[in-house]
Amino acid sequence: xxxxxxxxxxxxxxxxxxxxxxxxxxxxxxxxxxxxxxxxxxxxxxxxxxxxxxxxxxxxxxxxxxxxxxxxxxxxxxxxxxxxxxxxxxxxxxxxxxxxxxxxxxxxxxxxxxxxxxxxxxxxxxxxxxxxxxxxxxxxxxxxxxxxxxxxxxxxxxxxxxxxxxxxxxxxxxxxxxxxxxxxxxxxxxxxxxxxxxxxxxxxxxxxxxxxxxxxxxxxxxxxxxxxxxxxxxxxxxxxxxxxxxxxxxxxxxxxxxxxxxxxxxxxxxxxxxxxxxxxxxxxxxxxxxxxxxxxxxxxxxxxxxxxxxxxxxxxxxxxxxxxxxxxxxxxxxxxxxxxxxxxxxxxxxxxxxxxxxxxxxxxxxxxxxxxxxxxxxxxxxxxxxx
Amino acid sequence: xxxxxxxxxxxxxxxxxxxxxxxxxxxxxxxxxxxxxxxxxxxxxxxxxxxxxxxxxxxxxxxxxxxxxxxxxxxxxxxxxxxxxxxxxxxxxxxxxxxxxxxxxxxxxxxxxxxxxxxxxxxxxxxxxxxxxxxxxxxxxxxxxxxxxxxxxxxxxxxxxxxxxxxxxxxxxxxxxxxxxxxxxxxxxxxxxxxxxxxxxxxxxxxxxxxxxxxxxxxxxxxxxxxxxxxxxxxxxxxxxxxxxxxxxxxxxxxxxxxxxxxxxxxxxxxxxxxxxxxxxxxxxxxxxx
Numbered sequence: 001x002x003x004x005x006x007x008x009x010x011x012x013x014x015x016x017x018x019x020x021x022x023x024x025x026x027x028x029x030x031x032x033x034x035x036x037x038x039x040x041x042x043x044x045x046x047x048x049x050x051x052x053x054x055x056x057x058x059x060x061x062x063x064x065x066x067x068x069x070x071x072x073x074x075x076x077x078x079x080x081x082x083x084x085x086x087x088x089x090x091x092x093x094x095x096x097x098x099x100x101x102x103x104x105x106x107x108x109x110x111x112x113x114x115x116x117x118x119x120x121x122x123x124x125x126x127x128x129x130x131x132x133x134x135x136x137x138x139x140x141x142x143x144x145x146x147x148x149x150x151x152x153x154x155x156x157x158x159x160x161x162x163x164x165x166x167x168x169x170x171x172x173x174x175x176x177x178x179x180x181x182x183x184x185x186x187x188x189x190x191x192x193x194x195x196x197x198x199x200x201x202x203x204x205x206x207x208x209x210x211x212x213x214x215x216x217x218x219x220x221x222x223x224x225x226x227x228x229x230x231x232x233x234x235x236x237x238x239x240x241x242x243x244x245x246x247x248x249x250x251x252x253x254x255x256x257x258x259x260x261x262x263x264x265x266x267x268x269x270x271x272x273x274x275x276x277x278x279x280x281x282x283x284x285x286x287x288x289x290x291x292x293x294x295x296x297x298x299x300x301x302x303x304x305x306x307x308x309x310x311x312x313x314x315x316x317x318x319x320x321x322x323x324x325x326x327x328x329x330x331x332x333x334x335x336x337x338x339x340x341x342x343x344x345x346x347x348x349x350x351x352x353x354x355x356x357x358x359x360x361x362x363x364x365x366x367x368x369x370x371x372x373x374x375x376x377x378x379x380x381x382x383x384x385x386x387x
Numbered sequence: 388x389x390x391x392x393x394x395x396x397x398x399x400x401x402x403x404x405x406x407x408x409x410x411x412x413x414x415x416x417x418x419x420x421x422x423x424x425x426x427x428x429x430x431x432x433x434x435x436x437x438x439x440x441x442x443x444x445x446x447x448x449x450x451x452x453x454x455x456x457x458x459x460x461x462x463x464x465x466x467x468x469x470x471x472x473x474x475x476x477x478x479x480x481x482x483x484x485x486x487x488x489x490x491x492x493x494x495x496x497x498x499x500x501x502x503x504x505x506x507x508x509x510x511x512x513x514x515x516x517x518x519x520x521x522x523x524x525x526x527x528x529x530x531x532x533x534x535x536x537x538x539x540x541x542x543x544x545x546x547x548x549x550x551x552x553x554x555x556x557x558x559x560x561x562x563x564x565x566x567x568x569x570x571x572x573x574x575x576x577x578x579x580x581x582x583x584x585x586x587x588x589x590x591x592x593x594x595x596x597x598x599x600x601x602x603x604x605x606x607x608x609x610x611x612x613x614x615x616x617x618x619x620x621x622x623x624x625x626x627x628x629x630x631x632x633x634x635x636x637x638x639x640x641x642x643x644x645x646x647x648x649x650x651x652x653x654x655x656x657x658x659x660x661x662x663x664x665x666x667x668x669x670x671x672x673x674x675x676x677x
Contacts, residue, residue: 043502044589199647203606205404205597208522209642209649212390230504230598240548241515241522244394262506262598264513 020041021202029068029332031056031322032075032088034098034112036104037172039079045104047307047312048126049074052101055319056302056345073097077108080100083100084108088115098332101318102126106174113140122338124318126311129178135362139188141213141361143317143351144310145252145275147179147226148186153273154224155183155190155247157382158206161247162223167214169225171231175253178367196218200231207231208238215244227385228253231260252369255310260377271382273369275310277350279379313350321347322355389520394642395635398526402438402634406534407589408611409618409626413541416621418578420478424485425465428492429583432458433590434599435496438505447508449649455587461492462583474572484556487605491637496601509595526595533592534627537585542625544581554578569610612667619670630669633657 008214024302033052056072059125064070073095075087086101091097091117099122102307106129116123117139125132125142132142158166165188180197196217198210214220223246225235232254239248248270250259254377255274258265279386282295296316297308324347325340326332344363347354352368371382411426436457440450469484477482510529516521545551556564557574590599597603609674610633618629633653640652660668 200641201497201650203603205593206401206638208398209394209638210401210646211644212393212397213646216390230600233598234506234507237513241524243522258503262504264506266513 030071032073032091032100033102034075034084035102036077036079041079041105044311047309048315051312053317081107081111085111088112092119126314144314147258148182150273151183155192165195165221167220167223169198171227175228181213207235224249226251236263236265267374271373277313317349392521392636396523398605398617398635398638402631403531404593405614406627406630409614409630411586412615415582416580426487427604429586430590431456431604433587433662434594447544451591458583458587459580462579466579504598504600530592619667622669625669
């Protein structure tokens with residue numbers, strides 16, 4: 001009798017447990033992410049992971065999307081494209097995700113594209129290169145600005161100063177090479193002539209010979225340094241050491257407070273293109289991006305205790321574009337969500353105002369970049385339309 | 388002419404950095420025939436520990452002193468925990484152990500410190516000295532002076548002290564050295580400690596020029612090693628000469644030939660020199676002594 005009763009209790013409690021948990025289990029949808037949380041690109045992947053985790057938790061606290069809780073499945077590829085490809089297959093076949101945010105590096109993203117194209121799953125990449133969205137692939141989107149846009153933004157600013165002849169000095173890293181090539185490609189269209197090009201190695205400690213050669217070319221009117229890491233800081237110091245007076249432009253690759261610290265007083269007067277997020281508190285009040293950028297900055301800095309970076313912002317933009325598209329679609333049907341992502345119009349993100357179309361899976365124009373000038377060890381906005 | 392002078396100054400700056408790093412290889416090599424590939428990590432430790440202690444509010448001179456002591460502690464630990472247990476192994480095995488130690492130290496540094504770049508303020512300000520239309524930073528001269536002082540101290544230590552003689556004896560024949568009453572284990576340990584200190588001093592002096600990060604040691608050690616080979620490994624003046632020649636080669640080929648191929652030019656010249664003089668420029672004197 002006693003045995004029978006305990007069996008009955010056990011059976012009832014299992015039944016009740018199923019009743020309670022089952023609706024939760026059914027009403028859950030999985031979003032995948034493969035990020036370079038460790039390895040050489042960890043300074044990109046780490047803020048991306050923290051951002052996604054923070055905002056997915058916030059979305060679930062408000063009841064999820066379309067009545068379904070969102071479950072985030074994150075894998076760390078360690079910056080290795082081969083790992084990324086393996087994880088992409090696992091996300092598709094085992095985790096059965098409905099959408100994908102991430103792919104920290106261009107290499108990882110390009111390795112994963114065939115898998116998601118074949119499985120027909122919407123894929124929003126967080127990597128930089130233009131090859132991800134050109135040519136346009138049906139299921140692939142991205143949020144960060146391209147290096148082509150950075151070149152165009154710099155050229156536009158040089159034009160505003162009535163200058164046209166520039167010299168390039170760039171490193172030999174992947175980012176540096178890619179941006180150098182894009183700058184050379186778009187220069188004629190922008191009416192800019194590249195009169196001289198110099199290179200330096202990834203760990204070079206002195207760039208004065210290269211800069212001396214640039215200095216000796218009489219027709220150079222401005223110098224651009226597409227670069228990443230410590231190189232641009234040393235170039236900036238050597239530039240002042242040699243007393244070169246032409247304007248110096250850096251890239252969005254060094255758009256962080258760290259660059260100002262490393263280059264020190266030499267950074268004074270250096271200009272570079274960067275996302276609005278970096279100068280959130282300095283944007284004019286009527287700027288549409290100001291509330292979004294300030295809110296994200298506050299959430300991220302309070303949540304992690306670290307200064308905000310544009311890379312985490314790209315993850316925020318990707319997740320929000322996906323979530324809003326799913327809301328508009330009214331379901332998590334992959335095909336409907338994809339169509340809605342493509343119809344994204346006027347989405348205000350940390351990286352800019354996104355207007356996607358069937359021919360543009362990035363949706364940003366040059367207004368997404370702000371031209372900044374370093375003054376007294378801090379960023380200032382260069383007013384558009386003036387020099 | 389101004390351009391030539393500027394390339395020369397650049398070569399002097401880069402060359403003095405290489406020279407200072409190259410000096411760290413000499414003593415361990417002299418005592419044990421081992422090329423310590425973790426030498427770059429001592430350079431990194433000198434810079435990074437100073438940066439982080441200074442950030443924690445410790446005055447810079449004290450932070451630098453503590454960084455040197457930290458590097459010495461790591462050098463002794465490297466000897467006691469990795470080299471000493473394998474004392475029966477051949478030189479090649481020991482070299483491979485130092486490569487492993489180098490990877491290990493870099494991994495630890497990544498966790499203990501961070502992955503960002505850091506800098507230190509230069510000793511005599513950042514205003515360049517202008518000579519004949521060219522400019523050189525005072526810190527470059529500080530690095531050069533540091534290399535000269537270390538060469539002098541090393542010469543005094545090796546040639547003028549009994550312990551220094553013991554180092555030479557240990558290198559020449561370990562068994563014979565033990566038979567005449569030299570504690571060879573202590574001597575090799577000492578060489579690791581002093582080399583670590585030289586590396587750390589190098590790291591502190593060059594950080595205002597080159598910046599530092601957890602992985603700065605790898606390439607610096609490679610260039611320093613090339614410089615030491617060129618000058619004749621084991622010779623302190625040779626290390627400085629090799630460093631300066633390597634720096635000059637890079638600066639002048641970047642200036643007059645092509646900045647994209649300056650490393651290739653420098654290494655081709657080194658290969659040619661080593662074909663003709665396998666012992667390096669100043670290495671032959673060492674051989675006679677053995």
